Amino acid sequence: MTTSANCPPRTATARPSLLTRPLLLRFVSLVGASVSFFLLLSVVPAYAAGSGGGNAAGLATGSLMLATVLGELITPRLVARHGYRATLMAGLVLLGAPALVLTVSSDIAWIVAVCLLRGLGFALTIVAGGAVTASLVPAERRGEGLALVGVVSGVPSLVALPLGLWLVTHAGYGTVAVIGGTAALAATVSVLGLPDANARKAVEGPRPDRPVGVLRGLRTGALLRPVLVFATTATAAGIMVTFLPLAVPRAHSGVVTPALFVQPAAATATRWLAGRHGDRHGSARLVVPGLLLSAAGVAVTAATGTPAAVVAGTALFGAGFGIAQNSTLALMYARVSPSSYGTVSALWNLAYDGGMGVGAAGFGVLAGATGYPWAFTVTALLMPAALAPAVRDLRPARLRRS
Known part of the structure; x- marks a missing residue:
């Protein structure tokens, strides 16, 4: 049974427990994957730029996100065949193992190959893991639960994103790559304690709803609109993490690390606040502010x-991005039954990673023609194009059951 996206959940006399043992175990694999991904997110483009310049940096991030997007399309089928645990463990291995051999060569073809494997691994971890997480969070506390998950995933990104660049200057690329790879591989043990696909079917009952497929979800306005809005903000996120270290003049390069710290810090805080607000007043009304704050931050x-301006802009963007993250995901989960949580996870992460990949690849070409300041300005001016679907979601929407 789906619920109206604009109606907050009914208040229960006894609120269900949120921090269960399975959810805490899920946090372990979530932290491991987040540390591995974000520690190397800006490091790998910088490593690639050392031999191929800005275009090579964009290619590294673009290939990572391309593989992630393609992996997200196939992950729901892998989960149906092999279950959550096997899929999630395979993802952690693919995310971690290639990082260990990143610095064997500085050739761009080698770097792209490593990024492709890690992108596929990341896709498996976020889609399979995201569906497990959603099934472990009580519907009455969905916004708060997603906010908590956002904090747990946001703290590693908050620390790891700037820490990766700092460690490169003090320990070198090889050490950072090994740390990032080990973080993902070590988290595989925790997956054994998570519920598998069969466990979720038991929770849903003997006659669960027919799940919405990825392709049908992309043709359904109630799901497509949040995807389009979030993809727009994710495009800017890919630009920020890839090109900010290259866009800031060398004389002010010291500002990059604090800026990359402030951005995820702001996103983590507002993602939590948006979740708490969404449970009480609905998430739909937060989509437009999230989009506009993100665009203002890029400008x-x-x-x-x-x-x-760099620090203020990244903070403003991070605040908007955190709001967009929570509000769009909460809207999508509210519009489907539990049997379609895997599809929602795939669609939302497609928007995230596809947007980041498009942003990184396209911005490199644009900046080469206009310079970084104008490229950021053009990006900020294009982002409000997503206001149309965002405003449409201010009205209640319901996804009909299959």
């Missing part, structure tokens, strides 16, 4: 030669 960051 401010365009002043790459002014350190204060």
